[in-house]
Amino acid sequence: MNWIGLWTLTSREVGRFFKVYRQTVIPGLISTVLYILIFGFTLEQRISSIEGISYTIFIIPGLIMMNTLTNASSNPSSSLLQMKLTGQVPDLMQAPLSSLEISLAFIIGGVVRGVVNGILILLIGMWIGGMEVLYPIATIGFIFVVSVAFSSMGLLLGQLADTWDNLSTMQNFFLTPLSFLGGIFYSVNMLPDWAQTISAFNPIYYMINGLRYTTLGFSDSDPQYSFVIALLMSIGLSFIAIFSMKSGKKMKQ
Amino acid sequence: MNEAIKITNLKKSYDKIIALKGIDISIKDGAFFGLLGPNGAGKTTTINILTGLVNKDSGETKVFNKDTEKDFRFTRSQIGISAQEFSQDWFFTLEKLLYFQAGYFGIRKKDAEPKVNELFDKLGLNEKRNSRLRQLSGGMKRRFQIAKALVHDPKIIILDEPTAGVDVELRHELWRYFKELHNAGKTILLTTHYIEEAEKLCDSVSIINNGEVIAEGSPKELMKSEGKEGLTIHLSKSSSKVKNALKNFTFTQEDTRIHFTLKDPEKALPEIIKKIVDSGSHIASIETSKSSLEDVFLSLTGKGINE
Structure with a gap:
């Protein structure tokens, strides 16, 4: 292993998003505060509690998850695409770095961004929303595993994308709708049967409910099942992203 | 090595x-x-x-x-x-x-x-x-x-x-x-x-x-091996016999200026001088032009490197 190379690229990836924290950290915090204030405090008086949980607190785990997976996936995808468009990919490909080392550095960069954002939103939820966390270690562990899965997915997207349009398509047409449909703002039990069946095919549904269980002790899906799905996704997607890097598809000619 | x-x-x-x-x-x-x-x-x-x-x-x-x-x-x-x-x-x-x-x-x-x-x-x-x-x-x-x-x-x-x-x-x-x-x-x-x-x-x-x-x-x-060099001789007095005397060489003549394209000018030069002098012409000056890699490139590919 080229440990120094891996460390260098990882610190570049982490340093890059911290340098532009106004784009990568602050927006998620602001939108979460707005969601809590507008959706929570205004609608709370009109929506009865869900399974004995006040509406404001009910939506917080979903907001944490949405920020975590969006940030985790967009760090490697945008960084790699930017490197492609600015001609920096050769710097990596011509260095004595293996595909595994390059992939790990990008995945770790995305995981750090996902976890940092997830924990900051969690803290906001506790501070502004007054949420109490039932299983703190499991919560952080779950945020971590989901970050690995979505950071790996971001790395794969970054490899395949040629334009910013490709990436925003993925974000706007898949990640955001699937997050909203995964039950951030509602319990799936409120949906008709057919919609509940469709929700079972949405992986983000398990991510949101898994985190809702570790924080609030309530979940639409079986929490163990949610954790296994998150774990399988993180292993599967990281393998696919690493193998794609090894093949050089869209990275080498 | x-x-x-x-x-x-x-x-x-x-x-x-x-x-x-x-x-x-x-x-x-x-x-x-x-x-x-x-x-x-x-x-x-x-x-x-x-x-x-x-x-x-x-x-x-x-x-x-x-x-x-x-x-x-x-x-x-x-x-x-x-x-x-x-x-x-x-x-x-x-x-x-x-x-x-x-x-x-x-x-x-x-x-x-x-x-x-x-x-x-x-x-x-x-x-x-x-x-x-x-x-x-x-x-x-x-x-x-x-x-x-x-x-x-x-x-x-x-x-x-x-x-x-x-x-x-x-x-x-x-x-x-x-x-x-x-x-x-x-x-x-x-x-x-x-x-x-x-x-x-x-x-x-x-x-x-x-x-x-x-x-x-x-x-x-x-x-x-691939390039050719140029040799230009200016005559102060040109004889009508000079053209015939140099018939074994590749050259062009404009009035008193004769330009040769040669593989190895150093070898050919004494013979050329002798033939010109023997024909009754007088030499005023001699110039050589070295071939470059550009010429080599040109002769091998039929086009310039920047074309």
């Missing part, structure tokens, strides 16, 4: 376009080697396969006798490449980028520091250490591109069109620096459009055209 780079029967196609038809190149350790050819000849593809940026179809590429795929860690650490295209970065300073580059090659920041300082000094980039790439002029970007290639102190330096788009002053400055690196024992592989650059710097060259090596040797050898 050891071979620094050995390329055997290297082939590469992009879809239906054949980029390399089976290239063989051997570069000795310590050589200053030029890879010449027009745009699209296959120079950059060859280099990119050697450095791992492009996957080959078949053939072998070795660096210090190690395969560039199986032993990529070793072979890539031996090579520093200054690419033709500038890379950009929106986030970090030149200094930071140079430390990153060293880090990718497994060099810790504190170990890279002397080299980083030396390169900033040597390439006149000291004042730009804390600038971003977008703030640099073309010439400065070129200097930085070269610094990046050298930061891990490689034994082999690949310079892909290193003086493209720079002014004459910087070009000469860079040439001096390349010579200095070569004298310090580095093996240099240079690709260039500037024939003069190859003539001045390289001790051996390969000419590549349409994905094939069509000639190789030292510039001198190539000019001798």
Whole structure:
């Protein structure tokens, strides 16, 4: 292993998003505060509690998850695409770095961004929303595993994308709708049967409910099942992203 | 002497376009080697396969006798490449980028520091250490591109069109620096459009055209075997017999000016002088014009390198 190379690229990836924290950290915090204030405090008086949980607190785990997976996936995808468009990919490909080392550095960069954002939103939820966390270690562990899965997915997207349009398509047409449909703002039990069946095919549904269980002790899906799905996704997607890097598809000619 | 780079029967196609038809190149350790050819000849593809940026179809590429795929860690650490295209970065300073580059090659920041300082000094980039790439002029970007290639102190330096788009002053400055690196024992592989650059710097060259090596040797050898030299004689008195006396040579005559195209003027000159004098003509002056690699290129490919 080229440990120094891996460390260098990882610190570049982490340093890059911290340098532009106004784009990568602050927006998620602001939108979460707005969601809590507008959706929570205004609608709370009109929506009865869900399974004995006040509406404001009910939506917080979903907001944490949405920020975590969006940030985790967009760090490697945008960084790699930017490197492609600015001609920096050769710097990596011509260095004595293996595909595994390059992939790990990008995945770790995305995981750090996902976890940092997830924990900051969690803290906001506790501070502004007054949420109490039932299983703190499991919560952080779950945020971590989901970050690995979505950071790996971001790395794969970054490899395949040629334009910013490709990436925003993925974000706007898949990640955001699937997050909203995964039950951030509602319990799936409120949906008709057919919609509940469709929700079972949405992986983000398990991510949101898994985190809702570790924080609030309530979940639409079986929490163990949610954790296994998150774990399988993180292993599967990281393998696919690493193998794609090894093949050089869209990275080498 | 050891071979620094050995390329055997290297082939590469992009879809239906054949980029390399089976290239063989051997570069000795310590050589200053030029890879010449027009745009699209296959120079950059060859280099990119050697450095791992492009996957080959078949053939072998070795660096210090190690395969560039199986032993990529070793072979890539031996090579520093200054690419033709500038890379950009929106986030970090030149200094930071140079430390990153060293880090990718497994060099810790504190170990890279002397080299980083030396390169900033040597390439006149000291004042730009804390600038971003977008703030640099073309010439400065070129200097930085070269610094990046050298930061891990490689034994082999690949310079892909290193003086493209720079002014004459910087070009000469860079040439001096390349010579200095070569004298310090580095093996240099240079690709260039500037024939003069190859003539001045390289001790051996390969000419590549349409994905094939069509000639190789030292510039001198190539000019001798493929090139022709010119000899112009001005007469102060021209005799009508002179044309007939020189019938065994290739020449053109305009009044008192006779221009010969010769393979070896040194050998032919005494005979020409004798024939002219014997014909009753008087010689006023003699000029010779050396053939260049450009002529070699022209005679081999039927077109100029920049066409």
